[in-house]
Amino acid sequence: MEMEDIVMDGHPVPILIQNEETGNFELDTAALEEVLLNPRVADKFVCVLAVAGAFRKGKSFLLDFLLRYMSSQQSEQWLGDCHQPLKGFKWRQGSKRETTGVLIWSKPFVIKKPSGEEKPSGEEVAVILMDTQGTFDIQSSMKDSTMVFALTTMVSSVLVYNLMNNIQEDDLMNLQLFTSYGKLAQEDCDTAHPFQRLHFLVRDWGFPFEVPYxxxxxxxxxxxxxxxxxxxxxxxxxxxx
Missing domain, CATH: 4.10.910 (30s ribosomal protein s13; domain 2)
Structure with missing residues (x-):
């Protein structure tokens, strides 16, 4: 399948927005309901795939490749033309942040769960891609970074922790801080697993002779x-x- 044959429907939808006057984050319930209550995906299992981490490290850039993959229906040719501009979640080069709050893609991708010994095949899942405000940019406070990261951790089925070059001690300490707030918020929840699946993604790894890609x-x-x-x-x- 050629990339030009792939139609990428949808657009980013801000669901957690920072009020410019008060600085508080506000949930856009109507925008969230428009995505989740769409008849195409209503009453289906949901998998939220989110990317989080420091600002200006390529989170939106990564999500646009995930959009390509999902829009291609997992085709082997999903990368397509390397000269074709990336579309989807807005990103740009530079030192200033691009993404604020939390955004989701307007049209979830409906896929079928693989069959297993205990689960029948053909069960459909709505996959929602989520982009988040980067942590520690000069325009945000520690409170802002903690709130966005903690909320992302709580609602995501799969959380990709986007890091550059290596996994540093401060990356782990920041992760511990952010998730501790999420755990506190979920103390009253009747579940033994407050978080689901966490993946570390190390970008631009420079030591493949020590540890392979x-x-x-x-x-x-x-x-x-x-x-x-x-x-x-x-x-x-x-x-x-």
Missing amino acids: GHQGGQKLLDEILMVTEKQHPAHQEVET
Whole structure:
């Protein structure tokens, strides 16, 4: 399938918007309902795939590739023409932030769950792609970053933690801080799993001779970083555990 044959329907919908006067974040309930209550996806299982992390590190850029993949119906030729401009979630080069609040794609992608031993095939799931405001930009407070990241963590089925070059100690400490607020907010929820699936995505990894690219190499790197040793500072040991 050629890329020009793929129709990418939809547009980004802001659902968590920061009030310019008060600085508070406000949920646009009507916009959220328009997406979730669409007859095409209403009453279906939902999978929310969100990308979060520091600002200006390519979260929206990554999501636009995910849009290409989903719009191609998972075709092997989903990348298409490398010269074709990316469309979807707005992004640009530069030092200033582009995404504010939380946005979702207006048209969820309906896919069929794979068959398994305990689950029948053909069950449909509505996949919603979510873009989030980057953390620690000069226009946002720590409170803003924590709120957006914590909310994203709570509502996402799959959270991609977007990092550059390597997994640093401060990345883990920030993740612990953000998710601790999410756990507090879910203390009254009747569930043993407040969060679902977390993936670390390391962009521009520069040491493939030590740890190869790909899932297996990434898992090896993460296992090494999360290994607790007696020589570590107690605060760092707490992060790893």
